[in-house]
Amino acid sequence: MAKQNGIVPLKGTIGNITFYKSKAGHLARGKGGVDGSRIANDAAFVRTRENGAEFGRAGKAGKLLRTAFRAMLLNASDSYLTSRLTRDMLKVIQADAKSVRGQRNVIDGEAELLSGFEFNINARLAGTLFAPYTAAIDRATGILKVDIPAFIPVNMVAAPGGATHFKILAAGAEIDFEAETFVNGNAASAELTIDATATAVMNLSVNVTANSTKPLFLVLGVEFYQQVNGALYSLKNGAFNALALVNISGMPAAPGGV
Structure with missing residues (x-):
């Protein structure tokens, strides 16, 4: 794979060279490779x-x-x-x-x-929300929850320029990778002002199947808004919103530890 440096970028195939555009820029690569039937x-x-x-x-x-x-x-x-x-x-x-x-x-x-996977690499949760929180999964009840003590937003939230409000969100999912099905739920705080006023204690919880035998996933996120003439608008179409996997419970142990 090579980059195109010409004034006019090419697209298409010339001889054994294919020219194309990707997120990395205008590139060129040679045709070839092993026949598919041989690989199979x-x-x-x-x-x-x-x-x-x-x-x-x-x-x-x-x-x-x-x-x-x-x-x-x-x-x-x-x-x-x-x-x-x-x-x-x-x-x-x-x-x-x-x-x-x-x-x-x-x-x-x-x-x-x-665990810890960031869904938006441009706005990591670890670098956006500094308030302490506890993320827990209870298989017996099917409750996935995030508890956050009261905190001062201006001190504990790294808000991007232009943001006036934020929201804390949590979501949980029970996923059956074999059947390709899932059970999910979500919860969120109200839109909160980014100022020096302490928030209330937040207890965000969702329910999936009690005593599930499938992997359970819990995510936590932060969304930012800008207030204009009394209305709240998502800031930069969500470019600064953070979301990460904060707790995971894989397959439960079989009875007897087998």
Whole structure:
């Protein structure tokens, strides 16, 4: 892959060179590669097939997770979210110590490896909300919650220029990666002014299935607004909103520890 430096960028194919535009700029690459049928059948490419199967599984799992939190991601995500989440989901799959290569999966992997994942790399939760909080998951009751003591917004929230208000949001999801289904819920504070007035104590909780046997995910986020003539508008279309996975409970232990 090479960058185009000409005055007029090219698009299309000339000979064995393909010219195209990506987020990284105008690029050029040579045509070629191994025939698809050989990769699918040749014993020499068994590792390639195994890696491809697990990469595809990671992409599908990442899409399901994004769909479960879609309402939150509409206002807090970056353009590389899909590739970043697929990469980290692949690490979860590769942590599966039960299945053979090529058949490793999220269920038998370590979903907790996603803890701390930032959905908007341009506005990290860790660098946006400094107020202490407790994120807990209770499998028995199916309650996922975030508790935040009272805090002074101007001291504990790193607000972008132009922001006058903010909101704290939490969402939880119970995800069945095999059936490709989920149960989710969300909660949010009121729109709060970014000033020196202490907030009330916040207890944000959502409910999923009690005694679930599926992985559970809890996210926490901050949204910013600007007040204009008494109305609140999302600031910069959510470019500064933060959202991260703050607690994860993977598959529960089988009875008897088996």
